Amino acid sequence: MSEIKKEVCGANYAAATVGYLSEFVGKAFLKDVLSLTAMEVSVGTLSPGEAAPFFHSHKQNEELYVVLSGSGDFQVDDDLFPIASGSVVRVSPAGVRNLRNTSDEVMRYLCVQAHAGSLQACTMGDGNVVEHTAKW
Ligand code: ZN
Numbered sequence: 001m002s003e004i005k006k007e008v009c010g011a012n013y014a015a016a017t018v019g020y021l022s023e024f025v026g027k028a029f030l031k032d033v034l035s036l037t038a039m040e041v042s043v044g045t046l047s048p049g050e051a052a053p054f055f056h057s058h059k060q061n062e063e064l065y066v067v068l069s070g071s072g073d074f075q076v077d078d079d080l081f082p083i084a085s086g087s088v089v090r091v092s093p094a095g096v097r098n099l100r101n102t103s104d105e106v107m108r109y110l111c112v113q114a115h116a117g118s119l120q121a122c123t124m125g126d127g128n129v130v131e132h133t134a135k136w
Contacts (some may be wrong), residue, residue: 051100072109
């Protein structure tokens, strides 16, 4: 089981690492270590042939799964579809979901959950271009 380690933080940021993603095994939740306030993010792995331990839904959070390696199946309610490295899957809170790895390699994925319907603006609709001196 890999761990997440906080590396640095400041007034407006926090950074952590799970180490090399290609060596990461298990599940790590980032909300607490990074003091996230609008989302939970986890890094997870499934061994060859393994499925997540349970189907689940959420009360109010939608989820985005980003498959980083491996391939397999994703099920939402009674719909089953293939996933592989590069797949991104959004699931509404009520969707009953699970995924399994049918490949011979470890499946690594990110899962981001955030309150459904809470996004007010995004990309440059929320961003400000700021003149600032680079330190590199
Ligand atoms: Zn979930």
